[in-house]
């Protein structure tokens with residue numbers, strides 16, 4: 002895996018042509034595997050002999066993972082994403098009620114309002130930047146960051162710092178000292194926010210988690226409280242940020258597809274789903290570990306191996322999405338289970354924030370292209386530089402001309 006990230010699709014196609022499961026070298030010359038084929042990934046994600054708890058990570062247990070390993074937080078953060086069975090259900094249930102389709106739909110007016118004010122900001126940024134503004138910075142980032150911060154009760158003044166730190170945590174090319182420092186500071190900032198909430202509880206998720214920690218009956222430990230906040234902040238904004246950025250980039254580069262939406266032949270929800278499939282915001286997700294030697298698509302994955310879920314590859318698997326899997330097509334059939342993308346996960350760890358991500362991205366795209374129908378990229382698409390991560394998949398910035 003290239004720690005500096007880059008566009009994953011050419012390498013994915015080469016790997017997929019060889020098979021649905023591939024051995025990979027992780028940072029620090031660590032041996033791992035990736036599951037890339039759609040059917041193999043679906044089977045693997047729901048397999049009863051596959052765990053997420055890092056106790057099953059052989060190299061970690063044997064002390065072979067150095068301090069400051071760039072993927073350490075993914076493996077060891079204490080929260081639902083590294084828990085199995087009853088522990089997983091307990092941790093997930095503490096926040097899941099806030100993310101049901103009904104509760105999320107109640108957020109629509111607030112999301113619309115925030116979107117409208119961010120479009121004003123984008124317009125102002127372009128006016129003072131010679132007609133060009135970075136859509137990622139001024140629109141795609143503050144929308145999901147604003148929403149998840151409001152849900153968690155995080156004040157405005159913390160947001161830039163939290164984004165900077167979470168961005169370092171998801172970067173795969175970060176040095177060991179920087180990785181340790183970013184993790185430590187993220188934990189410290191969230192600890193400070195939690196301590197303030199314990200003093201003055203509010204009507205927010207952080208206060209609800211603190212109440213669970215303070216109840217009798219071990220519903221939530223201190224490390225799990227902070228781990229859950231880390232997870233919610235990172236998962237709640239880095240991903241949707243990539244989705245909105247990737248969707249705008251795709252529509253600008255495929256104006257015929259934008260036209261189909263304008264003519265009512267496809268909806269904004271179709272754009273969201275096709276972007277998730279075609280340019281998955283989460284490219285390779287760390288980690289799962291087979292609890293015994295496991296054969297997937299004819300390849301043995303040894304017990305305790307760290308395995309990446311290859312969402313960006315599965316989204317373009319021609320065996321499932323057809324010979325034109327590389328084509329961005331908002332009218333593509335996607336309703337049956339056999340062809341539904343896996344980019345929000347599958348099985349017990351299916352994305353908790355899926356309804357929220359879909360709502361935010363749908364509102365963002367509709368409002369953006371309604372207000373700026375002539376919006377276009379300000380630089381050629383192939384000159385956009387990519388994120389330095391193989392976990393997240395997007396570009397670093399998206400300079401656009403927001404034209405009415």
Ligand code: HEM
Nearest residue numbers: 081082236237240241244286344345346350352353354358
């Ligand atoms: C486009 C946006 C998003 C994408 C592409 C995405 C993708 C994913 C994927 C692929 C997983 C499964 C990871 C795995 O175990 O392999 C996941 C899990 C998760 N997502 Fe999302 N996500 C998005 C938005 C969100 C948002 C907005 C939130 C929070 C509000 C969120 C919270 C979570 C959480 C907490 C989990 C862990 C669930 C568990 O382990 O039970 N995600 N997401």
